[in-house]
Amino acid sequence: MRLPETYARRMQELLGDECEAYMESFEREYSQGLRVNTRKISPEAFLGLWGDPLESVPWCPAGFYLSPGGKPPSKHPFYFAGAYYLQEPSAMAPAAILPVEPGDRVLDLCAAPGGKSTHLAARLEGRGVLVSNDVSASRAKALLKNLELFGTENAVVTSEAPYKLASRFAGYFSKILVDAPCSGEGMFHKDPSIVKNWEQYGNEYYAKIQEEILDSAAAMLAPGGMLLYSTCTFSPLEDEQTVQNFLQRHREYQLVEIPKCGGMADGRPEWIPEGDSALRRCARFWPHRLRGEGHFAALFQKEGTALPWRDKAESAGRKRELEPFYRFVEDTLAVEAASLPGAHQMPQLLGERLYWMPVEMEALAGLRILRNGLYAGDVKGGRFEPSQAFALALKKEQVRKLAVFDTEDPMVIRYLKGETLPSQFAPGWNLVCAGPFGLGWGKASGSLLKNKYLRGWRYQ
Incomplete structure (x- = not known):
């Protein structure tokens, strides 16, 4: 693919001898992943149902690499049951790294379309509260759908500017995830059109936005709480420099070491002026070192004692x-x-x-x-x-009252398309299931099961 000259030159300066391997990563097949919804099934049980062999993602216990030529995952009934989320493997890392526990008050500040929010929701196990926010109202609608698809019962979905949320939730959250808007250098392989966005805006534009968002997040974190900052870019300006600038503005925060596995690399303090050695505690995901397209993560902790949250x-x-x-x-x-x-x-x-x-x-x-x-x-x-x-x-x-069909039964797709089905089920409301998972409601009356599957969710 065509990369901007200034970008290719910068990567050569940063990576040196590794740059050739990085450039060759664009020639391999794009990495696709699937993350199991642990609120509905364990990863082990899911593998038994799925059939096709799947390789684990090292940094995400519920994550797997999809095999080329396997089942079309976005057309499978389990997808419509919210049994898994389709997600680029390195993008699974932020919500896996943030140490969320059931009962926490969690904020996903830049949440759409919902990959990380659904992960956080599963880890909360229905306890505490998850506030999932995206400033774009249209993208927040997709976020809401994905949270509902995952069966999330304790989420508040908002569409607000971060500073406005900060004025309402000062010191409220025990854990915050900021997967910030960025120049998207780690997405060039997946979507080459992002290169045009990079050429139009550059790294400086996003670095300013990131600092503003992080300041709002800092105002909402409770004493003793933890904040995970991540991007899908390789730019030191948006990664290590943004982290160091944040620490200089917020002396009550310190970096926490992110354990490295599966080819993850340390942060690179030498890539920014007067970089603090503590920046090595951050994590970088390089596509030539692991099976993933690229990510950066930094984990902060705020000084003070965390207070327990009770429902x-x-x-x-x-x-x-x-x-x-x-x-x-x-x-x-x-x-x-x-x-x-x-x-x-x-x-x-x-x-x-x-x-x-x-x-x-x-x-x-x-x-x-x-x-x-x-x-x-x-x-x-x-x-x-x-x-x-x-x-x-x-x-x-x-x-x-259940209307259970085998996963391979054609009736499942007919139901997902909104068709009325023949019925031998108990009169009244029935949960229509594909194997072990519920899909939606049907209402049995006489010989028919009236389809109550939500129109906007139907199989296309």
Whole structure:
């Protein structure tokens, strides 16, 4: 491929004898990966179901390299069930490195289209809260879909400028991920059109944006919290220099060593003026050293003692206005309402829509919110109509009325295309499943299963 002369010259200066190997990496096949949704299945169990052999990604326990010529992963029913996310392997690293634990308050500040947010959500295991933000409203819609596809029940999806979030969430989060906008040098192989963007804007343009975003993130991190900064570029100006500038502006932060594996390399302090040796604690992902297109990561910790986070417990009392929902639970599900995904959060009716919310609505007033928690469904006319998001959040064993098809059954694709199916299932709402995974709802009536799969998600 054609690389800008100034870029090729800079890489020669930086890499020296390694530059030839880097340039040759553009000739190999692009690395593609799949990350298993551990909220739905373990990596080991997934491998047994998938059939085709998959090689593990060293820095991500749930990640695998896709084999050339295998099953088309974006057309497989498991993809529509949210059993995995398709992601470039080195891009799996940031959410794997940030030490998220169930119960944390986590912010993904530049989150669309959702690869890292879905990873963080799986690691939270439904506890604590995940705020996933993207300043672009259109990209935030894709982010919301991917989080719902993954069955996430404790996410708040926002579309705001970082400084505006900082004015509302000062010192709130225990973990923050900033996968910052960048010049995208690690994406040249995947999408050569990014070269034109690089030529138009250059590294300085993005370095300024990165510093502004990091300052907003710093204001939102709690004492003792951790912040992961990452880019998909090789530019020292956007990587080591941005990290060093941040540390000079925020003396209460220090770099934490990122353990290296699978060909990961240290940061390079010698590539910037007066580079601090601590920058070696960062991690670089080079496409000629590992199977991945390229990434950079730096892990910071803020001084102070982290305070434990506890979920808000709601009264288990039965709420009169939710009687249609409780009847649905008794008729269709195999567990009590208190055991359902998101049920430990705050139930609230907004008009006809029922949500379980991890954050009080008052705390979000004035922000552009796409979703606060799990949208369970609609309460109207004395009945409850469950949502697509609720279907994906449920596990098969939590549902009593099931319409189960073998993964290879043509009925699965017919369902995903929105077709009405023949029915021998119990009357009423049924969770339609492909093997062990729920796909969405169908409503059995007589000899037909009426298709309730969300129109905008249908198989194309």
